[in-house]
Amino acid sequence: MKKGELPSKATEVCWALARQTLPSDVVIVGVGTPLAAIAALLARDVLHPNLTVLFGTAIDPKSFDLAASLFDSSVVANCAVGNYSQIEVLDYLARGGVTLQFVSPLEIDRQGNLNVSRVLNDDGTWRRFAGSLAIPDTAALVGRLVAYRVDHDRRFFPDRVAFVSGAAPDDRRLGPRHIGHGALTAITARATVRLGSTPAVLEYQGEREGIEEEFGFSVDIGSACHRAAIPSEVLKALNRIDPLNVRGMEQRSTRDTTIARLLARTP
Amino acid sequence: MPVRSLSDKVATLNDVPSLVTADSLIGIGGVLLRRKPMSLLKSLFRVERNPIRAITFLGGFEVEWLAAHGRIAELTSGYVGLESYGGTPAWNDSLNAGSVVMHELSELMFVTGLRASASGVSFLPSRGAAGSDLAITASLREIECPYTKEKLWAIPALRPDVSLIHAERADRFGNVDAPGIRDFLWDSDLTLARASQMTIVGVEHIVDTDELTAPVLFAHEIDHVIEVRGGAAPTELPGQYLAQRKRILQYLSLVKDGHPCHSAMIESFAEMDA
Numbered sequence: 348m349k350k351g352e353l354p355s356k357a358t359e360v361c362w363a364l365a366r367q368t369l370p371s372d373v374v375i376v377g378v379g380t381p382l383a384a385i386a387a388l389l390a391r392d393v394l395h396p397n398l399t400v401l402f403g404t405a406i407d408p409k410s411f412d413l414a415a416s417l418f419d420s421s422v423v424a425n426c427a428v429g430n431y432s433q434i435e436v437l438d439y440l441a442r443g444g445v446t447l448q449f450v451s452p453l454e455i456d457r458q459g460n461l462n463v464s465r466v467l468n469d470d471g472t473w474r475r476f477a478g479s480l481a482i483p484d485t486a487a488l489v490g491r492l493v494a495y496r497v498d499h500d501r502r503f504f505p506d507r508v509a510f511v512s513g514a515a516p517d518d519r520r521l522g523p524r525h526i527g528h529g530a531l532t533a534i535t536a537r538a539t540v541r542l543g544s545t546p547a548v549l550e551y552q553g554e555r556e557g558i559e560e561e562f563g564f565s566v567d568i569g570s571a572c573h574r575a576a577i578p579s580e581v582l583k584a585l586n587r588i589d590p591l592n593v594r595g596m597e598q599r600s601t602r603d604t605t606i607a608r609l610l611a612r613t614p
Numbered sequence: 615m616p617v618r619s620l621s622d623k624v625a626t627l628n629d630v631p632s633l634v635t636a637d638s639l640i641g642i643g644g645v646l647l648r649r650k651p652m653s654l655l656k657s658l659f660r661v662e663r664n665p666i667r668a669i670t671f672l673g674g675f676e677v678e679w680l681a682a683h684g685r686i687a688e689l690t691s692g693y694v695g696l697e698s699y700g701g702t703p704a705w706n707d708s709l710n711a712g713s714v715v716m717h718e719l720s721e722l723m724f725v726t727g728l729r730a731s732a733s734g735v736s737f738l739p740s741r742g743a744a745g746s747d748l749a750i751t752a753s754l755r756e757i758e759c760p761y762t763k764e765k766l767w768a769i770p771a772l773r774p775d776v777s778l779i780h781a782e783r784a785d786r787f788g789n790v791d792a793p794g795i796r797d798f799l800w801d802s803d804l805t806l807a808r809a810s811q812m813t814i815v816g817v818e819h820i821v822d823t824d825e826l827t828a829p830v831l832f833a834h835e836i837d838h839v840i841e842v843r844g845g846a847a848p849t850e851l852p853g854q855y856l857a858q859r860k861r862i863l864q865y866l867s868l869v870k871d872g873h874p875c876h877s878a879m880i881e882s883f884a885e886m887d888a
Contacts, residue, residue: 378646378697378798379646379695379697379698380698381698403798403799404798404799405797405798417697417698418856418857418859419850419852419856420648420795420797420798420850420852421795421797421852421853423797423798424795424796424797424798424800424852425795430796430797430798430800432800432801433671433725433799433801433802433805434725434729434801434805437721437722437725440722441722441740441741441742464718464747464748472710473710474710475706475709475710475716476701476706477693477694477695477701477702478691478692478693478694478695478716478718479692479693479718479720479746479748480672480692480693480720480721481692481720481721481722481742482720483720483722483723483742483743483746483748483749484720484721484722484723484742484743486744486745486746487741487742487743487744487745487746488741488742488744510747511745511746511747512746512747512748513746514744514745514746515745516745522743522744522745522746522749522754522756522765522767523740523741523744523756523764523765523766523767524741524744524764524765525744525745526741596698606698606699606863610859610860610863613856613859613860
């Protein structure tokens with residue numbers, strides 16, 4: 348980032364996610380969400396040095412070349428303390444060991460239900476998406492989930508999701524009990540919103556006027572507060588952790604150029 | 615004294631079509647853009663074959679390739695996509711047009727199903743996917759723990775008829791070496807193989823048993839071994855070669871520009887259809 352330049356939306360979301368961590372968290376991030384990984388590494392770097400970061404199955408990787416890790420899966424494996432097997436990591440999840448996960452769903456509703464599977468077309472048919480990965484499991488088993496999307500969109504926040512991939516704890520209709528608290532926070536570049544209560548409460552970025560119209564459910568703007576500016580030491584840490592701005596892959600306006608730039612480095 | 619004489623399991627790609635019967639439920643190894651058994655999959659279609667039924671933990675390029683050629687009818691999986699690079703247009707179009715069926719499972723549902731099969735039981739209990747609509751679409755049944763009274767899902771066994779996996783090295787008897795790099799989900803093929811009735815493993819190199827460093831699948835668990843260099847390409851074999859991401863993006867770019875997926879796939883990956 349150049350001097351005087353405002354932080355990008357992806358940078359804002361990264362820092363907002365990092366601030367959701369607690370000192371003793373065990374945070375897990377997926378391999379397809381680089382921004383979530385950067386946020387976890389940032390939190391460990393500037394907030395909570397004892398944070399445990401599970402990058403997929405890699406345990407507590409040291410700082411590494413994030414861009415290279417997108418192309419070469421040995422990069423993370425080689426700088427981790429160790430690597431869980433598939434069964435070990437899922438068992439660890441199942442017994443409630445993971446306390447925090449950053450997830451990027453299609454939709455999240457006012458109760459905290461997550462949809463990553465499908466949305467309804469106007470004609471009543473389903474439009475299917477990539478699939479749920481472990482979100483149905485982590486919504487029930489991880490201590491707390493934080494949902495995020497860089498670009499704020501009202502469609503991200505419906506009153507009720509079209510399909511419950513991962514259930515909110517208060518919306519359990521069948522099956523085993525939740526042992527985690529589910530997704531009670533959602534973050535975009537525009538706002539951080541606490542869910543699970545009516546109305547939801549928020550911290551906003553930019554103009555406050557009209558922000559309640561940007562959600563599909565009622566939000567309490569009476570107690571809303573403005574998001575604080577990102578401290579300079581955090582921006583410095585981000586430059587260290589993510590010098591090639593890999594996080595830009597998750598921002599609509601910079602996605603294609605970021606991918607093109609990263610590919611230019613590929614062997 | 616009797617002489618130990620293990621069966622030689624070496625086969626060739628030409629044998630694959632006859633080893634995988636027409637109605638088989640096929641387990642596809644690898645995850646996302648890693649360790650996908652592309653050469654074995656390609657060899658299935660050396661003969662006329664109906665679109666296949668398959669399962670894979672996390673689908674990637676292989677599902678897109680199958681869908682672009684109309685070679686898949688049904689898939690059980692937790693995800694199909696190209697990681698950070700985007701969706702799988704041929705697969706998504708087929709799915710939304712109703713020409714393929716996807717049985718979407720969560721990761722815990724999928725792996726618990728494989729573990730049930732590998733354990734020889736009809737189901738295993740799980741807390742995964744509590745409250746999820748996926749439990750409804752998968753018709754999961756709830757059970758009560760006889761000891762604690764806790765409600766749990768009974769996840770049914772997931773048992774492929776035959777699984778196709780790709781690894782670095784094996785001996786001719788079917789002892790498969792651990793990968794040089796134990797990266798993300800490197801071991802998922804072990805669970806898949808042990809859950810399957812039959813397993814065919816493609817390897818970069820068939821070596822003498824003495825050259826294996828740390829076998830993770832063993833002769834009595836593997837049915838056929840096929841040597842095929844670059845057998846996971848264009849996906850990654852960690853530590854051996856990278857995924858061909860530029861070509862995958864070229865394919866996506868052609869589709870974005872309006873080319874039909876089928877012709878874009880042939881243009882981008884001509885060798886896959888040679």
